[in-house]
Amino acid sequence: MSIQSHLQELKRRHAAIEQELSRELSSPASDPLRVAELKRRKLVLKDQMSKLNGTFTVH
Template structure:
């Protein structure tokens, strides 16, 4: 998998988690722990995306 396609996949997953988190936060019956777990997963994806973007390109 190329770096660009890997980044695209991570960004897609990050967007999906953002939508899932928004839905969970707007639903009164969602457990607070579930929201915390979604936020952590979203942050971990963001960190991984930033690491890959900061990696020097190799030709």
């Protein structure tokens, strides 16, 4: 898998978690533990994307 395709997959997963998080937060009976877990997973993906984007940086 190329870096670009891996980055695209991470972005896709990040967007899916964002949608799931939005649904959870809009629910009147949202679970705070579920919200925290989704936010953690989203942050992990964001960190991975940042690392991959760093490989493209030209100095």
